[in-house]
């Protein structure tokens with residue numbers, strides 16, 4: 284991450300100098316990103332090599348970036364916002380910061396359910412939220428999200444807290460498929476099956492299998508793939524003990540979420556921003572972009588990184604991810620009503 288510093292300082296300097304109006308600099312695209320992977324650097328360098336357009340990068344967490352864009356208003360230098368989770372992209376839509384992008388390159392490359400219906404944002408990599416289990420303790424793991432509420436798994440399951448956006452998006456998907464009432468029943472059934480109070484990040488759910496606290500855990504695929512590729516303490520050494528199930532393969536497919544990006548309404552370098560998104564959808568960039576966080580590409584024909592290939596291919600739920608945002612507030616309400624921590 285340190286190699287980003289000169290660029291970041293350059294842009295910060297420009298901001299400190301008090302830009303009266305956004306500079307429509309030639310050959311620049313200003314990127315606000317909540318991704319923070321070293322591989323992204325090489326990805327941006329390749330874009331510059333192909334187009335001559337310099338990438339200026341501002342990194343922060345998603346909510347900070349969105350707040351910053353809103354505070355900067357018409358003077359924002361930001362051209363593109365990149366973030367993870369459809370729920371956060373939804374917040375960007377709600378805040379009306381995105382402008383639609385009419386690009387045949389993007390609409391042809393990216394499946395319809397992985398972009399906003401009005402093309403306000405596009406997904407560039409995807410992750411599945413799947414079921415992991417202790418092969419030593421569980422003979423017949425749940426095969427669907429619905430089965431996580433089956434009483435035969437009482438006291439066995441570990442998940443994140445409902446304050447986390449992944450847990451909210453999963454509930455939002457359940458609402459979309461079953462309606463609020465059934466989704467609430469499901470949530471209560473899941474709560475009754477927990478091995479411990481919801482806590483920690485996704486890696487902690489997986490570590491819970493290794494420590495013996497959790498027989499079953501729900502996590503995004505990339506946390507597991509990362510522990511295959513690199514040494515993750517408390518996890519990598521015992522990873523062979525963990526099995527996994529892509530839920531709902533016999534019906535609607537597995538719940539997925541995405542890394543995505545949109546061009547901002549106030550973008551001073553709009554043409555470059557669109558070029559940048561089109562570049563991210565190219566097969567070589569796709570392989571790099573997804574591998575940066577052990578994710579799946581979104582464009583057909585792009586290769587899987589070795590860690591992701593080990594997890595394997597699956598059928599994804601084709602629910603439009605915009606729906607997750609629509610149901611987000613209701614998802615939060617339901618988790619609260621159930622008393623899910």
Ligand code: FE
Pocket residue numbers: 503
């Ligand atoms: Fe994550």
